[in-house]
Amino acid sequence: MSTLTEFSISALIVLGAAFALLGSVGLARLPDFFTRLHGPTKATTLGVGAMVLASAIYFTTLQAGVSLHEIAVMLFLFITAPVSAHLMSKAALHRRSAKPQQGQQ
């Protein structure tokens, strides 16, 4: 493995970890449920994206042939993350509108 590959893999892992951390910081710092929902979306898109890319590069250079697991991981994550965020926010909205003054739903 060349130095350049090692450096780019390390950079991607650090970047991914940094965004996962930022997502968690957001989860802890933001004031209410709906703003907190934004933290995990960030961690799953760029954070996991960068880590998965690093993994793909690492195993492609380490073994013969291309490593494609990671593409499947990314694809499933990108399909499921919006759905779970959507379901949680919808549930939160229903709880909110159950209170008398915000009867929108």
Place this chain on the structure above:
Amino acid sequence: MRHLLPRPALSALIFLLWAALTNAATPGTLLLGALLALALPFVTRPFWSDAPRLARPAILLTLALRVSIDIVLANLSVARRVIGPVKRLQPAFIEVPLDLRDPFVATVLSSIVSLTPGTVSIDVDQERWVLLIHALDAPDSDALIEKIKQRYEAPLKEIFAC
């Protein structure tokens, strides 16, 4: 042929995903992948809504590239906001009136909105065709509505011709 493969595109996708998951192109795994690609569309058929036809597949690539770039850029801007003073954020619920009239395409749009950080889609109202989103920091909601409509909805409408 239509009886054997009710959804050719779905079968192809399952086959490719299976190859990616197993990470090996031995005859055995490929055969199992082919069997799954034949069987799964049958099992899941009742759940599939009729997706509109792809009218302009080329724009789909442009849109995918644009969304990927936007995800990276939006991540950076949201990261800055999360670290900065939280009190100064202006979170808001925003209603985006939709021009498209297709449940499948509306789902695609709401997924894109959720994946780009800073906005999460909450509800697609299919009677009024309004997409309810929550934005982390939206001092100018009209600009955000305009951005979503121009950057994502307009290309989606062209791609699916709806």
